Amino acid sequence: MDLMYLLELGVNGALSGLMYSLVAMGIVLIYKSSSVPNLAQGALTMVGAYVVLAFADGAGLPMWAAIPLAMITMMGLGLTIERVALRRLAGRPIVMILMMTLGLDIFLRAVTLVIGGGTARPLKIGVSDAPLFLGPLLLNRAYVVGAVVALLLFAVFVFFFRTRRGVVLRAIADDYMASWAVGISVERGVAFSWALSSLVATAAGVLWGSIQGVDQSLSLLLLKGITVAVLGGMDSLGGAILAGIGLGVFEAVASGVLDPMLGGGSRDLVVALVLILTIMIRPHGLFGRHDIERL
Amino acid sequence: MLFRQAGIRHTDYASDRALFPIPADRAMIVALLAFGLLAPVLVSSLALSSYLTPWLVWTSATLGLNLIIGWAGQFHFGYAAVMAIGAYTTVHGVRAGIPWEIAVVLGGLMSTVIGVVFAFAALRVKGLYLALSTLALQFVMDWVISHVPAISGGVGATLQAPAMRLLGQPIKSEVGLYYVALAWALLVTLFMLNLRRTALGRALVAVREKDYAAAVIGVQAFRYKLVAFATSSFIGGVSGAVLIFTFYHAVTPEQFAVNVSIELLAMVIVGGLASIIGSWFGAAFILLMPGQINALIAWIAKLLGADIGIETLAHLPHAVYGALIVGFLLVEPMGLGKLYANVRNYLLVWPFGYARK
Amino acid sequence: MSAAAPSTVLSLNNIEVIYDRVALAIKGASLDVPPGGMVALLGANGAGKSTLLKAVSGLLKAERGEITRGEVHFLGENIDALPPQARVQRGIVQVLEGRRVFEHLTPDENLVAASAVRGTGGADLKRDLDRVYGYFPRLHQRRTAQSGYLSGGEQQMLAIGRALMTRPKLLMLDEPSLGLAPFLVAEIFDIVRRINQEQGLSVLLVEQNAIAALEVVSHGYLIEGGRIVMHDSAEAMKKNPDIQEFYLGGREGRDFNEIKHYRRRKRWLS
Secondary structure, X not given: OOHHHHHHHHHHHHHHHHHHHHHHHHHHHHHHHHOOOOOOHHHHHHHHHHHHHHHHHHOXXXXXXXXXXXXXXXXXXXXXXXXXXHHHHOOOOHHHHHHHHHHHHHHHHHHHHHHHOOOOEOOOOOOOOOOEEEOOEEEOXXXXXXXXXXXXXXXXXXXXXXXXXXXXXXXXXXXXXXXXXXXXXXXHHHHHHHHHHHHHHHHHHHHHHHHHOEOHHHHHHHHHHHHHHHHHOOOOHHHHHHHHHHHHHHHHHHHHHHHHHHOOOHHHHHHHHHHHHHHHHOOOOOOOOOOOOOO | OOOOOOOOOOOOHHHHOOOOOOHHXXXXXXXXXXXXXXXXXXXXXXXXXXXXXXXXXHHHHHHHHHHHXXXXXXXXXXXXXXXXXXXXXXXXXXXXOOOHHHHHHHHHHHHHHHHHHHHHHXXXXXXXXXXXXXXXXXXXXXXXXXXXXXXXXXXXXXXXXXXXXXXXXXXXXXXXXXXXXXXXXXXXXXXXXXXXXOHHHHHHHHHHHOHHHHHHOOOOHHHHHHHXXXXXXXXXXXXXXXXXXXXXXXXXXXXXXXXXXXXXXXXXXXXXXXXXXXXXXXXXXXXXXXHHXXXXXXXXXXXXXXXXXXXXXXXXXXHHHHHHHHHHHHHOOOHHHHHHHHHHHHHHHOOOHHXXX | OOOOOOOOOEEEEEEEEEEOOOEEEEEEEEEEEOXXXXXXXXXXXXXXXXXXXXXXXXXXXXXOEEEEEEEEEEOOEEOOOOOHHHHHHHOEEEEOOOOOOOOOOOHHHHHHHHHOOOOXXXXXXXXXXXXXXXXXXXXXXXXXXXXXXXXXXXXXXXXXXXXXXXOXXXXXXXXXXXXXXXXXXXXXXXXXXXXXXXXOOXXXXXXXXXXXXXXXXXXXXXXXXXXXXXXEEHHHHHHOHHHHHHHOOOOOOXXXXXXXXXXXXXXXXX
């Protein structure tokens, strides 16, 4: 195996891994604020991309207008979902909440495909196709842009969670009842986290859509996003970034090595195996919180 | 009045613990059984093979999944993979010449073994993580089945299932296949009904409610969770095998992909957790609803003269699944079984509504 | 109408509370807390003490309970329709039973989270924090640890301090002595009395531990089976033979050989 080739795979894998982190950060945001694991994040990512296309192709708006408008629309969607579907189930057993987000995932995906059509459509955000060279390594320019966006958003969110608003969101995730008791509006906090998460989903949808086209495969990012979120720790943003890089590199290198041997398609297998191993060995991931039980 | 309970006095434990102590219930069960047995005569051949037979098999699978999720309170997002193991094992067994009955049991056992091995590791975690690990298992199984030609015949390949032979007699007619499916569904239902009255059933409920409290009173939570997984996997494996032999007649990897797992989950949730009759309703609902909604929308479209593309119609069933799951969780989280129970409770004391508990 | 200063901070009038629309938990309870007063609500397990507090703080809805009769008046205003956040803004705060601190946050973050309702910032926030740490110096030492790992006593101090950050006018404590060693109970009750005296903060103290509670309050209520059955000054309650028998450990010189049944039934007249 050519070392240079592996290195190239690795670096590109790290970059694409950071883009997985984008999806993971959306999941982590909601979990960090309300202890709800949002399995609909994949669908939201896909819907975000379709909404951008609707503004850009459908209404003929330029990208710099379509994307912000789409983000605002998606934030509205996130708030609606939280208000209509999730709020009623607050405090119920987690099996119901998981099923609810799963049902939402299926529903959103299908409705978007019904309205938007299933054929893949291109999303141009103005990143040139010209190759980017880092020394002897050929990098995918679009991945670099995506990675930069992911890191920027990460920095923003880390700063946010140090502010009082962020502390309040973490308090809500710890204990709804105690939050109510000190005057915190749990409803507003959870809604806010859904809005933020939808924004992140749109960003992820745009970036991935520009790379692989906008179609239903975007929602399959859920498996990668969830694996990164679990690996990093369901409530750790830093974990999402590091785990994203780690999984990206591992997935790229492993499938680069295994694909010729197994005849292709090993990417998803590798990701699923990482998920299983993480759950078996260290369920709360690299940086996730342990649930403290004082007996 | 309809469910007369007056005059029902039990004089021994056996009658007290009977499955259906109320005569009205017994009458209903007898009527249903009669309908089930006479269905080939009463119902058209198309309805039999396209609606009733798959409904029976999917109900068995739903009951098996309900055992894990509803009774034992665990998660299983990869039940289709369990069914796939049973299906493929059985098909290979029959192709290798093993008698069908034994091959089916082998299929169930294979599912059980793999299910238990996996559960051993997976049950160390709970809740979300258990769900995710079963989901990951589904993906891994999907991949293994499609990419190992020895199992599936290659990616996208179809493995033809030989004709079923029960006790040496080949069963090819739809009526015969229907009776096989009916027998399996009744067997599973009977098992689940009896589960409630056994120590195993009570232990599962205890584990479901609070596993550490159950452990405190001597119910080994881990052991019972494993038992639940094993039993459920067996039912799933056999159901998968029966599904192939009575309905599909050939097995491909797509039949047991992730979306099938989700479909089964929808059947359990819509039907109602831990509700046996709910599982029957849920399976019917999820099987029939999307088709009916499709037809309804196509009919409306024709009425309005609008043109609905094939694309739209292809994705509509999924939209309906999703909407059903979301809708039921919002409106009646305990599913159709609870709705039925509400009606039954009302009728139990009708017309003396004030006597209701 | 002239806006006369209300004679009570909190006034419950004939409250009836029902859970799940079927379980009657409180039957016609009336209770008053005077401004700057410290009042105890005593009773055994399951008598309805926590329910009464939640009726005031608005947390009943989270447990599927509702007030079906009677009114809750705070500073002369009927607050029945207000959600919990609005009540905290008016100045009512409840310290929940079993502490319920934000386990994964540090004590500092716990206190900051509670300051959100008032929006206190900058110097005001620092002053509030200093004041709370002034009352609970032990907490100051542990202020960067994860709250879930604090001891029971420290968590109780944190819970009370957190409530203080909302700048309340009425502090409601739900069984603060639960699971604490006696000397800690005394210490905490002492601090609460100090807060009551120094700041004029009205306190409603719900307790099973009648002995400790009656030492610090001015008067008390006794609730049994959802009904208020006694209301008297703390001194009188301490001397009351029925209270002594049922809640303070019994009469002197009682021979257990003579007892025919575990607990005498009492028809309370009030």
